[in-house]
Amino acid sequence: MSDDKPTILWLRRDLRLADHPALVAACKNGGPVIPVFIHDESVATLGAAPKWRLGLSLAEMARALEGKGSRLILRMGDPLDVLRALVAETGAGAVHWSRLYDPQSIERDKRVKSALRDEGVDAQSHAGHLMFEPWTVETKTGGYYKVYSPMWRAVKDREVAAPLAAPATIPTPDNWPESDALEDWKMSAAMRRGAAICAPYQRVGEAAAMERLHDFTGDVIADYKDDRNLPGVDGTSGLSENLTLGEISPRQCWHAGQRALHEGAKGAETWIKELVWREFAYHLMYHTPHILTDNWRREWSAFPWNENGDTPEVLAWKQGRTGVPFVDAAMREMYVTGRMHNRARMIVASYLTKHLMTHWRVGLEWFADCLTDWDMASNAMGWQWAAGCGPDAAPYFRVFNPETQLDKFDAKRVYTDRWIAEGQAEPSDTALSYFAAVPKRWSLDPQDKYPEPLLDLAEGRKRALAAYGDRGF
Numbered sequence: 001m002s003d004d005k006p007t008i009l010w011l012r013r014d015l016r017l018a019d020h021p022a023l024v025a026a027c028k029n030g031g032p033v034i035p036v037f038i039h040d041e042s043v044a045t046l047g048a049a050p051k052w053r054l055g056l057s058l059a060e061m062a063r064a065l066e067g068k069g070s071r072l073i074l075r076m077g078d079p080l081d082v083l084r085a086l087v088a089e090t091g092a093g094a095v096h097w098s099r100l101y102d103p104q105s106i107e108r109d110k111r112v113k114s115a116l117r118d119e120g121v122d123a124q125s126h127a128g129h130l131m132f133e134p135w136t137v138e139t140k141t142g143g144y145y146k147v148y149s150p151m152w153r154a155v156k157d158r159e160v161a162a163p164l165a166a167p168a169t170i171p172t173p174d175n176w177p178e179s180d181a182l183e184d185w186k187m188s189a190a191m192r193r194g195a196a197i198c199a200p201y202q203r204v205g206e207a208a209a210m211e212r213l214h215d216f217t218g219d220v221i222a223d224y225k226d227d228r229n230l231p232g233v234d235g236t237s238g239l240s241e242n243l244t245l246g247e248i249s250p251r252q253c254w255h256a257g258q259r260a261l262h263e264g265a266k267g268a269e270t271w272i273k274e275l276v277w278r279e280f281a282y283h284l285m286y287h288t289p290h291i292l293t294d295n296w297r298r299e300w301s302a303f304p305w306n307e308n309g310d311t312p313e314v315l316a317w318k319q320g321r322t323g324v325p326f327v328d329a330a331m332r333e334m335y336v337t338g339r340m341h342n343r344a345r346m347i348v349a350s351y352l353t354k355h356l357m358t359h360w361r362v363g364l365e366w367f368a369d370c371l372t373d374w375d376m377a378s379n380a381m382g383w384q385w386a387a388g389c390g391p392d393a394a395p396y397f398r399v400f401n402p403e404t405q406l407d408k409f410d411a412k413r414v415y416t417d418r419w420i421a422e423g424q425a426e427p428s429d430t431a432l433s434y435f436a437a438v439p440k441r442w443s444l445d446p447q448d449k450y451p452e453p454l455l456d457l458a459e460g461r462k463r464a465l466a467a468y469g470d471r472g473f
């Protein structure tokens with residue numbers, strides 16, 4: 001299509017200007033481009049931290065668009081109703097967006113596309129959130145990969161198109177449609193942890209993400225293979241918060257990683273592989289959406305999980321008061337920063353699902369409330385992996401021992417000292433900040449004694465293995 005009618009660019013998890021196929025296509029249409037973000041059910045149901053982080057991202061995206069002379073229009077409601085209203089108000093002839101892959105988004109987008117097309121509007125979806133869309137990767141016998149390594153081998157030598165440049169200009173309409181005020185959406189309302197404490201840990205927006213990608217692939221990536229396992233070291237990219245909101249594209253990361261690899265950075269291949277873990281998670285969600293809510297391996301429905309998220313043990317886990325330093329440091333890191341080191345995620349998830357025999361959904365939901373890098377696909381895959389009921393999962397008998405893991409990956413206790421104040425003569429500011437961030441009703445004080453372990457680790461392990469064994473897994 002190429003006429004002078006406006007094109008609506010419906011933004012969702014693609015809050016960037018560069019490497020944005022939908023934006024490029026909208027600009028090519030020739031008429032003005034009207035970027036819009038819609039606060040719909042998928043936004044209303046976000047957890048506290050992801051919703052707050054999305055609000056920061058929207059503010060940054062609005063600034064970036066304004067820098068190009070454009071605007072970000074904000075509307076609330078059912079997307080089809082909102083888009084229909086905008087088409088009527090602006091005379092738009094087309095609506096473009098970037099595809100998402102979770103079942104609710106797929107259902108919503110199909111409905112929107114077919115209704116708009118029936119009404120004569122050119123509705124078009126584009127790639128952008130993934131490098132390899134789920135239907136483009138198949139095993140030799142057809143079907144999707146249920147195991148990561150063969151999927152990696154299938155895609156590692158593929159040509160990934162070079163990232164697209166940001167449009168030099170974005171055509172603007174003579175009259176802008178009205179927009180809600182972002183403040184009125186109160187995106188931080190549920191942020192019980194002090195948003196002010198969490199804010200300095202966020203790297204918000206496209207420019208900040210690109211700067212981090214540049215620094216990471218220029219230097220840190222060389223030692224990534226080893227350092228990525230050390231929670232006390234800044235050895236990973238930290239780009240998950242940007243990838244989940246589309247402030248940076250996986251394609252940009254892939255190409256920066258490949259450049260570093262060709263320049264001799266040893267750790268680069270390991271990092272590129274992690275980008276493909278993210279793709280794997282999306283493929284699993286697309287092909288087996290029950291991974292989001294139910295045991296991926298159905299036989300696990302017989303396992304006697306505790307499903308109550310409010311037992312004293314589970315509350316101690318949520319509050320970083322299990323008496324197991326690796327677990328507690330990690331839970332506090334998440335509460336203060338909105339993120340958690342990957343090794344720590346595996347440890348706390350194993351502890352909850354195996355030592356405390358609590359359903360992975362309880363942990364998944366707590367993460368969905370606390371993580372600023374919350375990603376529906378990676379979170380579900382991570383939890384089911386740790387619990388043992390997912391695809392390519394840790395076998396049931398692999399119960400992480402948080403003590404030996406601490407000796408191995410935080411031998412000098414850099415990580416636990418950073419996050420645990422109790423018992424330290426001069427606790428670090430980070431460890432103290434946890435007490436300032438948590439709700440008063442938790443009644444926590446850095447002067448308190450560090451809690452005794454909730455349970456004997458060896459006993460807990462034995463109990464979990466017995467429960468698995470009884471069910472013949």
Ligand SMILES: Cc1cc2nc3c(=O)[nH]c(=O)nc-3n(C[C@H](O)[C@H](O)[C@H](O)COP(=O)(O)OP(=O)(O)OC[C@H]3O[C@@H](n4cnc5c(N)ncnc54)[C@H](O)[C@@H]3O)c2cc1C
Binds near residue numbers: 373
């Ligand atoms: C229980 C559990 C829950 C998790 N929940 C999330 C989540 O909500 N959001 C999220 O983005 N990741 C999640 N992960 C995966 C992983 O922990 C994070 O992606 C990683 O810690 C992000 O840090 P980084 O950006 O520095 O990663 P880097 O090590 O720099 O890796 C680069 C990118 O690769 C991707 N990646 C890395 N590891 C994984 C992985 N194991 N699975 C999928 N993608 C990966 C991420 O997009 C990451 O940004 C979870 C893992 C577990 C075990």
